[in-house]
Amino acid sequence: MDELKGEWFETWFDTSYYHILYQNRDFTEAERFINNLLGYLDLPKNVNCLDLACGKGRHSVFINKKGFQVTGVDLSSNSIKEAKPFENETLSFDTHDMREVYKENTFDVVFNLFTSFGYFDDYDDNLKVLNSVNKMLVSEGLVVIDFMNADYTLDHLVEKEVKTLDGIDFNITKSYDGKHIFKNIDFTDQGKEFHFQEKVQAIKKEEFETLLEKTGFEIQNIYGDFSLAPFNKKESDRLIIIAKKK
Numbered sequence: 001m002d003e004l005k006g007e008w009f010e011t012w013f014d015t016s017y018y019h020i021l022y023q024n025r026d027f028t029e030a031e032r033f034i035n036n037l038l039g040y041l042d043l044p045k046n047v048n049c050l051d052l053a054c055g056k057g058r059h060s061v062f063i064n065k066k067g068f069q070v071t072g073v074d075l076s077s078n079s080i081k082e083a084k085p086f087e088n089e090t091l092s093f094d095t096h097d098m099r100e101v102y103k104e105n106t107f108d109v110v111f112n113l114f115t116s117f118g119y120f121d122d123y124d125d126n127l128k129v130l131n132s133v134n135k136m137l138v139s140e141g142l143v144v145i146d147f148m149n150a151d152y153t154l155d156h157l158v159e160k161e162v163k164t165l166d167g168i169d170f171n172i173t174k175s176y177d178g179k180h181i182f183k184n185i186d187f188t189d190q191g192k193e194f195h196f197q198e199k200v201q202a203i204k205k206e207e208f209e210t211l212l213e214k215t216g217f218e219i220q221n222i223y224g225d226f227s228l229a230p231f232n233k234k235e236s237d238r239l240i241i242i243a244k245k246k
């Protein structure tokens with residue numbers, strides 16, 4: 001069985017299989033979300049944005065199209081390679097680990113979108129990420145975190161399913177150990193068996209409030225879906241937090 005060495009988030013997101021499995025991500029929904037967010041934020045045109053854990057840059061490209069300067073960074077060099085062709089004078093991409101500071105005191109808004117948080121074994125690494133975000137923001141800069149609503153996700157966990165994409169049957173099982181949501185992904189491709197595991201901390205709203213308080217942020221608003229409806233613990237599928245650097 002093929003399993004790559006390294007932390008799960010260093011290897012899985014960098015494989016072609018990750019992009020095959022998630023190829024049907026809804027771009028229209030992502031664009032609608034960004035439109036709603038930008039409408040709410042009402043940013044002046046010269047602001048500098050960071051898309052932290054940008055993947056192949058789908059949000060970065062759209063935010064840039066709306067007239068803002070954007071840098072997208074991600075740990076996956078393969079994703080950054082795919083994003084690079086979209087670069088222009090006001091849009092750039094780079095490989096970077098979100099636990100570290102990329103550029104100090106530079107960005108007006110840092111976006112962390114589509115559950116790109118809570119990947120690390122050490123819970124304190126969450127503080128490391130948010131402390132880095134704080135350092136990268138200018139005074140009174142904003143962070144936007146779009147995470148799963150852990151309560152809703154746990155209530156609706158599909159324990160077993162098979163997804164067939166590009167001729168590959170991805171056997172997916174999900175479980176919860178009281179702290180993390182595990183997604184095991186098993187499949188065979190060209191006679192080889194593969195196993196990957198996603199492991200995301202089920203961080204709830206109250207924990208985010210504590211993490212953000214500890215790292216020098218003041219929460220401005222919390223929404224529960226991409227149309228920015230109010231957050232509801234039981235019914236919202238997303239947890240979207242907008243916080244300001246104190």
Ligand SMILES: C[S@@+](CC[C@H](N)C(=O)[O-])C[C@H]1O[C@@H](n2cnc3c(N)ncnc32)[C@H](O)[C@@H]1O
Pocket residue numbers: 009010013014052053054055056057058059073074075076079096097098099112113114115116119
């Ligand atoms: C669920 S994907 C979301 C990607 C992108 N935001 C989107 O919506 O398409 C999570 C991303 O986090 C990136 N990532 C994981 N660990 C990271 C780290 N330590 N530093 C920076 N990026 C990381 C992965 O490579 C992956 O692209």
